[in-house]
Amino acid sequence: MSIDQEIITAYNDGMEDYAFNLIIRHYSTRLYNHIRKLVPSHEDCDDILQNTFIKVWKYLPEFRSESSLFTWIYRIATNEALTFLKRERLRNIISLGSKEAEVASRIESDPYFNGNQAQLKLHKAIASLPPKQRIVFSLKYFEELKYEEIAEITGGSIGSLKASYHIAYTKILNLLEKE
């Protein structure tokens, strides 16, 4: 029995708290790593992760196994991250300032960043992408999900996701070429 099946069985047997604790223990690290690649600070990532779990708890009774539990949880987390990124982008537009340099410096000075120079360049390039491209690139490149799985998480057609990934990939290559 997979962990997802164990969680669903426990929940259906009335052990809601146990099922939810299993979700937190099983998905915390994976979701944290996913969200962390999308947002520039640990604090923002922490907020998004907590909101994700609160929503998982809130909407778990409505989960109908039409998609896998993994996809369903990832969809919630990705939507939370996307909402955050859109809000940040809007704030940047209102303040009329380019935040790209600020985001890059935040990554450089992040005490929780333990990567090498190549990783630093890559994540600075990713931070310059629009929110949706950033999410599609992250899900495909880091999580190595199939386009069908990405479509279940983000919505949209497979064709548009392929195009989005291709654009993001090319942009990152161009940015790496410049440096």
Add this chain to the structure above:
Amino acid sequence: MEKSNKDILDNPDLKKNPWSPPQEYFMALEERVHLAIKEEEESTPSLISRLKPSLMLFLMFGIIAGIGYLSLKLTDALQKPSAIAEKDGIMALIENGYLKSSFIEEYYDEIDLGNLYSDAMQEITFERIMDENLSEDELMDYIDY
């Protein structure tokens, strides 16, 4: 050049997560999530506070509708029915001859239509006499008539 960059992106090390969370972050996360859920459930808004936005919206709509009605009333835009009724009253007076509806009607009232008709007939008869070659007997008959 592009090939070398593609090689960089194909490097599996790049796919590793370069961030590490603070120590014991995940240990504390479970407890914090439960606490946050408990707080959210406790702060679930009451029925009145949930209905408050709808009530406020309804109240605002009422105020706006009231202001609209008053302004229409003040600018006589809502006086049409009574205005029509008043007009109907005036029409009734005109029809009953208590009021003059226009200058023309007033003018014709001053003319004696009976005299106007007889004058016109006289003119026609005279013309006829002049135009037609009536015999003396016929003329005498006509005068007697």
